[in-house]
Amino acid sequence: MKRELLILRHGKSDWNKPVDDFHRPLKKRGRKNATRIGVWMRAQGIIPDIIVSSPAVRAEETARLAAEAMHFSEKNIVKEPAIYEAGWNELLQIVRSLPKTAGRVLLVGHNTGIDDFVLFLSEGKVAIPPDGKLMPTAALARFSVAGAWRKIDPRRTRLIGIVRPRQLASDGR
DSSP states (O other), rough: OEEEEEEEEEOOOOOTTSSOGOOOOOOOOHHHHHHHHHHHHHHTTTOOOOEEEOOSSSHHHHHHHHHHTTTGGGEEEEEEEEGTTTHHHHHHHHTTTSOOOOSEEEEOOOOHHHHHHHHHHHTOOOOOOSSOSSSSTTTTEEEEOOGGGOOGGGGGGGEEEEEEESSTTOOOO
């Protein structure tokens, strides 16, 4: 079975709200970019079988908005508590435990774990943009995966590309 791992960092969060980190919502720009990346995914035909998201408000909201833009059922969004504050190794274990029936999975999480996971899977063979931000908010990394999820490692993945919201037109294309 051909597999793809899509890794999405949550949209820009609103630091002006007097809430703890877990409950921090998206800013208007974060909501717009989450929708924009979902529209782009739909236009490219990159629809996941499942979405696995951190339960933190900003990540869950990003997952929901992207799903809505893809015309993807929210019932196929799985909240995985371990993604919140996960490092690359925890994210690797989460991916290794994905259902074998899933061919394309969208993982929605946070930095610095997301950056480190993308660097790990690509063996550091990814160009860092001039601004130094590998995975800015609402950026999507796309990997092809050879073999079973339980065996995923850098030798079995190939970075197809990273899409950042700034690269997309306002309608997501």
